[in-house]
Amino acid sequence: MDIQTAMENRSSCRSYLDESVSHDLIREILSDASRAPSALNMQPWEIHVVMGSERKRLSRKLIKSYRERGVTCGPGASKQLPGVFMARARKCADDMVPMVQKMGIDFKEFVNEGSLNFYGAPCVVFIFMDDSFPPERMVDAGAFMGFLTLSAFSKGLGSCPIGLVNSYSAEIRDFLNIPESKNLVISVALGKTDSSKPINGFRTQRATLDEVIRWID
Numbered sequence: 170m171d172i173q174t175a176m177e178n179r180s181s182c183r184s185y186l187d188e189s190v191s192h193d194l195i196r197e198i199l200s201d202a203s204r205a206p207s208a209l210n211m212q213p214w215e216i217h218v219v220m221g222s223e224r225k226r227l228s229r230k231l232i233k234s235y236r237e238r239g240v241t242c243g244p245g246a247s248k249q250l251p252g253v254f255m256a257r258a259r260k261c262a263d264d265m266v267p268m269v270q271k272m273g274i275d276f277k278e279f280v281n282e283g284s285l286n287f288y289g290a291p292c293v294v295f296i297f298m299d300d301s302f303p304p305e306r307m308v309d310a311g312a313f314m315g316f317l318t319l320s321a322f323s324k325g326l327g328s329c330p331i332g333l334v335n336s337y338s339a340e341i342r343d344f345l346n347i348p349e350s351k352n353l354v355i356s357v358a359l360g361k362t363d364s365s366k367p368i369n370g371f372r373t374q375r376a377t378l379d380e381v382i383r384w385i386d
């Protein structure tokens with residue numbers, strides 16, 4: 170698949186077939202993602218892959234914690250966000266609601282417990298970074314994540330970045346036996362898309378270029 174097709178057609182997958190994916194395929198995708206650029210080629214990402222029954226065991230732990238602590242999906246901002254960004258977030262949720270309702274599931278439960286269950290994906294990739302890096306280096310991990318999702322799509326797998334789990338990073342570090350000096354940047358669910366589920370027909374729009382770009386020339 171050419172890169173243009175992948176960029177135009179990738180979307181976040183929120184329901185996966187209960188089918189395993191091979192280590193070889195995940196390795197190929199991670200190898201592609203490793204080609205992402207990074208400052209001084211430091212490749213600051215540290216990757217942990219959790220698959221099969223261990224992925225399910227981890228999700229049980231996260232969902233238990235969610236039911237106790239109740240931290241939900243949200244913008245996660247430290248200050249009030251400018252209205253334009255809140256409006257985009259609201260539109261994303263509003264557009265998703267009817268798809269979830271078609272499946273007869275409560276929207277909040279779908280997004281929150283669904284995220285912590287990695288939407289049933291057989292594989293999840295955790296991207297960690299050593300806390301000695303400054304926050305600017307997160308962008309390198311973001312590039313890795315972008316390459317990862319495009320490679321997965323081009324190789325026939327669905328993916329979804331899952332940021333909600335960052336609120337449960339203590340539980341994840343404990344599960345993976347990772348020291349506190351490693352920060353969880355993002356996780357990405359990977360697996361075969363269940364195309365029969367309405368939610369996977371959900372497509373997000375983007376702001377026009379004129380809204381987000383200022384030209385100086």
Ligand SMILES: Cc1cc2nc3c(=O)[nH]c(=O)nc-3n(C[C@H](O)[C@H](O)[C@H](O)COP(=O)(O)O)c2cc1C
Pocket residue numbers: 179180181183242261280284329330331332333334355372373
């Ligand atoms: C950093 C990041 C965190 C995200 N966290 C979640 C999440 O916790 N749960 C979820 O369902 N989707 C999550 N997403 C997916 C976004 O909602 C999705 O990328 C966005 O709505 C654009 O849709 P698209 O990926 O289908 O193009 C996340 C995406 C990114 C980049």
